[in-house]
Amino acid sequence: MRVDTKQNKIELLIEQLDLREHIDSFLHFFSREAPLYIEGDQELHFKYIQALDKIEFNAPPKIAPFYTIKNHLKKHGVLSFEQIFEIVKVVRYFRYFKNRELDGIIGEWMDKFTIDERFNEIEKYFTRDGKFEENLDENLFGLGQRIREHRNDMSGALKRMMSSSKLAGYLVDTQIHFINNEDCLLVRGGFNHVLKGAVVGRSTGGFFYVSPDSIMKSKEKIRFIEQEREAIFYTYAKEFSAKLSEIQPFINFIDKEFDKFDNYQARVLFARAKTLQIVKSKQDSKIVLHSFIHPALHNAKPINVDFSKNILMITGVNAGGKTMLLKSILASAFMAKYMIPMALNESKSHIGSFKSVLAIIDDPQNVKNDISTFAGRMQEFSKIFTHKSALVGVDEIELGTDSDEAAALFKVILDDLITRGQKVVVTTHHKRLAALMADRDDVELMAAIYDEEQRKPTYEFMQGIIGKSYAFETASRYGIANHIVNEAKAVYGDNSERLNLLIERGSQLERELKQKHKKVDEKLEELHKKELSLKDQRETLYKELEEQKYALKRSYEVAISEAKSAAKAGDTQSIHRAMDKANKKLPPQTIQEPKHEMFSVGDKVKYHSQKGTIVSMKDSKEAIIETDGMRVRVKTKHLKHTQILNPAGNAKKQSTQLKMDVEKRAGLKCDLHGMRADEACEVLDVFLSDALINGWDEVIIYHGIGTGKLSYAVKNFLSAHPRVKKFEDAPQHLGGFGAKIVSL
Numbered sequence: 001m002r003v004d005t006k007q008n009k010i011e012l013l014i015e016q017l018d019l020r021e022h023i024d025s026f027l028h029f030f031s032r033e034a035p036l037y038i039e040g041d042q043e044l045h046f047k048y049i050q051a052l053d054k055i056e057f058n059a060p061p062k063i064a065p066f067y068t069i070k071n072h073l074k075k076h077g078v079l080s081f082e083q084i085f086e087i088v089k090v091v092r093y094f095r096y097f098k099n100r101e102l103d104g105i106i107g108e109w110m111d112k113f114t115i116d117e118r119f120n121e122i123e124k125y126f127t128r129d130g131k132f133e134e135n136l137d138e139n140l141f142g143l144g145q146r147i148r149e150h151r152n153d154m155s156g157a158l159k160r161m162m163s164s165s166k167l168a169g170y171l172v173d174t175q176i177h178f179i180n181n182e183d184c185l186l187v188r189g190g191f192n193h194v195l196k197g198a199v200v201g202r203s204t205g206g207f208f209y210v211s212p213d214s215i216m217k218s219k220e221k222i223r224f225i226e227q228e229r230e231a232i233f234y235t236y237a238k239e240f241s242a243k244l245s246e247i248q249p250f251i252n253f254i255d256k257e258f259d260k261f262d263n264y265q266a267r268v269l270f271a272r273a274k275t276l277q278i279v280k281s282k283q284d285s286k287i288v289l290h291s292f293i294h295p296a297l298h299n300a301k302p303i304n305v306d307f308s309k310n311i312l313m314i315t316g317v318n319a320g321g322k323t324m325l326l327k328s329i330l331a332s333a334f335m336a337k338y339m340i341p342m343a344l345n346e347s348k349s350h351i352g353s354f355k356s357v358l359a360i361i362d363d364p365q366n367v368k369n370d371i372s373t374f375a376g377r378m379q380e381f382s383k384i385f386t387h388k389s390a391l392v393g394v395d396e397i398e399l400g401t402d403s404d405e406a407a408a409l410f411k412v413i414l415d416d417l418i419t420r421g422q423k424v425v426v427t428t429h430h431k432r433l434a435a436l437m438a439d440r441d442d443v444e445l446m447a448a449i450y451d452e453e454q455r456k457p458t459y460e461f462m463q464g465i466i467g468k469s470y471a472f473e474t475a476s477r478y479g480i481a482n483h484i485v486n487e488a489k490a491v492y493g494d495n496s497e498r499l500n501l502l503i504e505r506g507s508q509l510e511r512e513l514k515q516k517h518k519k520v521d522e523k524l525e526e527l528h529k530k531e532l533s534l535k536d537q538r539e540t541l542y543k544e545l546e547e548q549k550y551a552l553k554r555s556y557e558v559a560i561s562e563a564k565s566a567a568k569a570g571d572t573q574s575i576h577r578a579m580d581k582a583n584k585k586l587p588p589q590t591i592q593e594p595k596h597e598m599f600s601v602g603d604k605v606k607y608h609s610q611k612g613t614i615v616s617m618k619d620s621k622e623a624i625i626e627t628d629g630m631r632v633r634v635k636t637k638h639l640k641h642t643q644i645l646n647p648a649g650n651a652k653k654q655s656t657q658l659k660m661d662v663e664k665r666a667g668l669k670c671d672l673h674g675m676r677a678d679e680a681c682e683v684l685d686v687f688l689s690d691a692l693i694n695g696w697d698e699v700i701i702y703h704g705i706g707t708g709k710l711s712y713a714v715k716n717f718l719s720a721h722p723r724v725k726k727f728e729d730a731p732q733h734l735g736g737f738g739a740k741i742v743s744l
Contacts, residue, residue, distance in 0.1 A: 019296070025274075031059070045264070048105060060265060091123065267339060289304065292304075292305075292343065305446065316461075381413060599614055602614060605642060688724070701739060
């Protein structure tokens, strides 16, 4: 017997509304598995999502659930390093956000995270990719070196075998293979005459992977060392688990907060990746969609629908998009309820809130349930009456029974659902049912439009009309013979005068709408012509202005010419008359006062060819400057700033170049053989300082192998040095494990 849980209902609804691919793509953005619904205050959640959407951030890493981890800690069990690192990843991600010092509610949220010092002692032992930092433990470091030495011995032994003349005829290649965790050679059949070892595998060509007995001793040593390492690792895991048990409240807190953050970031990053909008349900039952596109459709026409009333009845042409419109309305409500990003015009859309979204879309008839289509539909309708504040979608409501009887039945059912506060969207070819419901004020009609000239649906909808099914036209379009369609039209006849009137009313409304569109287009054309006319007038006025400017300029030139002629004649009165005449024609001019630079004590200034500094000022017009050891009293009008002032009036700082002559006494290598650890660190410190001053970016340090203590001290010193970028063991020809190549 199938248990009909809430989650099963949600999954069924997702399938019915064709949202599976969209939801799966959305869930991919989560860091850990989580339900679609965010528990708690939806308004507050939406505020956090909006705030997070305003900032750029990196996606969190994939995080495993903490259920098992927390149960182990409650029972004081020992966690694996992998489980401990899951906690480390969460803490590091929140620290990344906390260190950004963000403002607003995100910043306030991050301020709540106070990382326990005991956790820092655990975190430092893990690298960025979750590996244990063995360099922090001297024993582990030494064991690791020993393993590497044994592996080098094994590699050397295998290479010597490959160069052996006895084995040369049996070798398939000259490579060391690693099969089933064993170092081995690839040889041909008959190798056992010259090579003793164990066959660990076969190649696709029928050759043998053989692990020679001569390296068994080194393998045993490595296995023994590995056991020692595992014992040390277990000790650390036990110690870390004990510390984590002490801070369980902190772990519970970050686990809960990360779940919330994961829900927020998944929605934000999914919306950014797909160019979608995040919409939250409003506190009413109104649905208005503008430019909505169902996620299952590609290159679809955007949907615009106003579903403010209780019932929406969608009629019209077959295969015209009625079912997809129904699914779009229900899908928008479902996605808004769970704040799942969708494609629509957010500012012009409005989606109400519903306790549940129900879909009656599929045909319930099948062999297993032994039920008719209509009986199954009635069974599904009976469940609707148990819900409150639900959004219900019913596709092909007349499915499975006599149309006249069904019209009366569904009319009463819809009436009852309205009184219960349900909101219902229906697709139907029941013209009688549409006619019965059309007169109600709380019923909205919508019809799929059919292009009679092109003889195909437009996949557009018009509100306020009942649409024809165009069954005959659809049958003809899909291959039914014309004589059959014509005979069916004759049989159909005129079944309902009222229905014809309603259809005529719908056609009339459509024609009126087209006429209104035509009038609007004419108005737009008229406005466009007026715009062109205004543009022509502006150009005409501009030409007139240019002509007037030219005439004025000519009059200026004539007046000046007259003044010059009078001046040549030496007639003073004529000169004055001509100048007065010219001045009257000139536009009034405003004389701008020269700008004076402002100075203050300490300013760097230039006085003629000398540069100096203002040491005192008597007033804004006089200052005493110091130049070349002398003090001179000067007028400020003779001074100029030698520094560039920024818009705030402050002098910009000039760059200063410092050149040092340092004795070059650093070499490219440092030999620490025979030194104690503290003595070696002092020598190494001086060596690195000299290398940095001389500009070396790579040096080599020789410390030898020995007991490993000096090597351990050198590693710790290099790890802590602020100017060391990286270091690694030297190649074999430069010292191998007894030397370090250091990048500065």
